[in-house]
Amino acid sequence: MTTDITRLSAAQLAERLAAREVSSVEATRAHLDRIAAVDGDVHAFLHVSDRALDVAADIDRRRAAREELGELAGVPLAVKDVLVTTDMPSTSGSKILEGYMSPYDATVVARSRAAGLVPLGKTNMDEFAMGSSTEHSAYGPTRNPWDLGRIPGGSGGGSAAAVAAFEAPLALGSDTGGSIRQPAHVTGTVGVKPTYGGVSRYGAIALASSLDQVGPVTRTVLDAGLLHDVIGGHDVHDATSLPDAWPSFAEAAREGARGDVLKGLRIGVVKELPDSGFQPGVAASFRESLARLEAQGAEIVEISAPHFEYAVAAYYLILPAEASSNLAKFDSVRFGMRLDVPGGTVEDVMSATRDAGFGPEVKRRIILGTYALSAGYYDAYYGSAQKVRTLIQRDFDQAFRSVDVVATPSAPTTAFRIGEKIDDPLSMYLNDLTTIPANLAGVPGISVPSGLAAEDGLPVGIQFLAPAREDARLYRVGAALEALLVDEWGGSLLDRAPDLTGNDVKGATR
Numbered sequence: 001m002t003t004d005i006t007r008l009s010a011a012q013l014a015e016r017l018a019a020r021e022v023s024s025v026e027a028t029r030a031h032l033d034r035i036a037a038v039d040g041d042v043h044a045f046l047h048v049s050d051r052a053l054d055v056a057a058d059i060d061r062r063r064a065a066r067e068e069l070g071e072l073a074g075v076p077l078a079v080k081d082v083l084v085t086t087d088m089p090s091t092s093g094s095k096i097l098e099g100y101m102s103p104y105d106a107t108v109v110a111r112s113r114a115a116g117l118v119p120l121g122k123t124n125m126d127e128f129a130m131g132s133s134t135e136h137s138a139y140g141p142t143r144n145p146w147d148l149g150r151i152p153g154g155s156g157g158g159s160a161a162a163v164a165a166f167e168a169p170l171a172l173g174s175d176t177g178g179s180i181r182q183p184a185h186v187t188g189t190v191g192v193k194p195t196y197g198g199v200s201r202y203g204a205i206a207l208a209s210s211l212d213q214v215g216p217v218t219r220t221v222l223d224a225g226l227l228h229d230v231i232g233g234h235d236v237h238d239a240t241s242l243p244d245a246w247p248s249f250a251e252a253a254r255e256g257a258r259g260d261v262l263k264g265l266r267i268g269v270v271k272e273l274p275d276s277g278f279q280p281g282v283a284a285s286f287r288e289s290l291a292r293l294e295a296q297g298a299e300i301v302e303i304s305a306p307h308f309e310y311a312v313a314a315y316y317l318i319l320p321a322e323a324s325s326n327l328a329k330f331d332s333v334r335f336g337m338r339l340d341v342p343g344g345t346v347e348d349v350m351s352a353t354r355d356a357g358f359g360p361e362v363k364r365r366i367i368l369g370t371y372a373l374s375a376g377y378y379d380a381y382y383g384s385a386q387k388v389r390t391l392i393q394r395d396f397d398q399a400f401r402s403v404d405v406v407a408t409p410s411a412p413t414t415a416f417r418i419g420e421k422i423d424d425p426l427s428m429y430l431n432d433l434t435t436i437p438a439n440l441a442g443v444p445g446i447s448v449p450s451g452l453a454a455e456d457g458l459p460v461g462i463q464f465l466a467p468a469r470e471d472a473r474l475y476r477v478g479a480a481l482e483a484l485l486v487d488e489w490g491g492s493l494l495d496r497a498p499d500l501t502g503n504d505v506k507g508a509t510r
């Protein structure tokens with residue numbers, strides 16, 4: 001039996017492409033066929049490229065001509081719709097940008113193209129990346145490939161679902177409060193939020209500029225490292241981009257999978273994160289992972305991060321404040337939708353357009369943010385939140401004096417049911433408990449699949465956090481744990497996911 005191309009990791013596919021055992025056209029077609037077969041159910045994509053096969057053919061031609069190509073050349077890539085692209089619409093999940101065509105590519109997209117990756121399409125997301133379930137997309141929710149009645153996480157549920165459903169080996173996401181890591185957690189995939197400033201946000205439609213980062217969503221830690229190597233590094237177009245020279249994250253992942261990086265590694269566990277806040281299966285998987293790491297020579301150290309419990313409250317002031325200002329540019333004049341208001345003033349047109357173009361969650365946050373920034377309330381809300389942010393940064397500084405990485409469950413629960421939290425913003429926000437601190441402090445984080453929760457059989461992830469600029473550490477530790485688990489399971493977690501085409505392999509292999 002020939003291997004199904006879509007089941008290969010990006011690294012495996014890249015090897016076969018380089019050896020010319022598979023062409024990029026074949027690989028791209030296999031993924032487009034998979035999208036055609038399952039995306040009616042999953043709805044990971046808002047737009048599928050009509051140029052992908054041409055781009056793939058061009059890579060094949062260049063390979064045949066023995067041109068020097070990047071390691072991932074010819075591998076298909078899904079792109080979160082928050083990233084602007086010249087050849088596909090970019091809506092950020094909003095009606096207000098329906099059909100919007102950007103005059104330029106986001107830097108991460110331009111770098112991906114230059115490395116020979118083949119953009120397959122744009123993935124679904126909560127409107128303007130606000131949410132934890134993709135239910136706030138103006139184009140309908142994405143469904144979790146593990147259980148189509150459940151959410152794939154958010155805001156980048158489309159990217160995570162595409163990768164988990166084998167519709168793409170690699171995807172790009174953005175993470176402002178967890179939108180890469182939490183979807184990875186609920187879909188059994190790997191997600192990385194790089195150090196703030198590590199990856200350019202030029203062409204990433206801004207949500208909250210002091211928190212936003214772009215990063216990889218993949219099925220393996222090595223694949224995430226390979227993609228991070230392509231998209232990362234200094235960019236003159238992003239004023240917050242760090243000028244640092246970064247090590248190869250793929251190399252770090254390979255080192256982690258090979259070596260004994262766990263010996264003597266000090267892993268901090270936050271004592272203030274109460275076990276009771278987590279679904280039993282999530283807490284159990286976390287403890288099992290720690291035990292495994294300990295058995296390999298890591299030291300588990302209890303650390304104190306007393307301000308983590310205020311992170312959600314601070315974040316939901318800072319984020320709406322920045323978002324209300326970033327979204328002011330959708331004013332019916334410069335971008336996207338404009339409603340006709342016969343006889344109306346400019347203000348009438350703006351107001352009618354924003355009323356019709358924005359969904360309820362976006363409006364909620366614009367109102368919250370504008371309020372938090374208004375005269376008389378600024379100090380009490382925005383000012384206090386910024387102070388809490390500083391305290392959380394200090395918690396991390398303090399913790400990293402005694403440990404190499406911090407570990408937490410990636411999110412409190414497994415995938416919840418579609419509709420379960422949509423009318424309860426607070427319970428939706430509380431999902432972000434463990435992911436938000438990293439954004440507030442600017443430190444990098446990775447979510448790696450750690451098992452299935454006993455009570456519902458759904459995927460669970462473990463999150464590792466490292467000091468700013470130490471992203472490589474996350475790839476080492478993540479790959480080391482992944483190697484242990486894959487060994488133990490005799491394959492990856494996603495081998496146990498439903499096939500989605502009616503040929504349910506799950507029953508056959510279990």
Ligand code: GLN
Pocket residue numbers: 129130131132154155174175176177178179180207319432
């Ligand atoms: N759940 C977070 C929020 O709703 C995630 C946002 C993000 O990372 N884009 O704000």
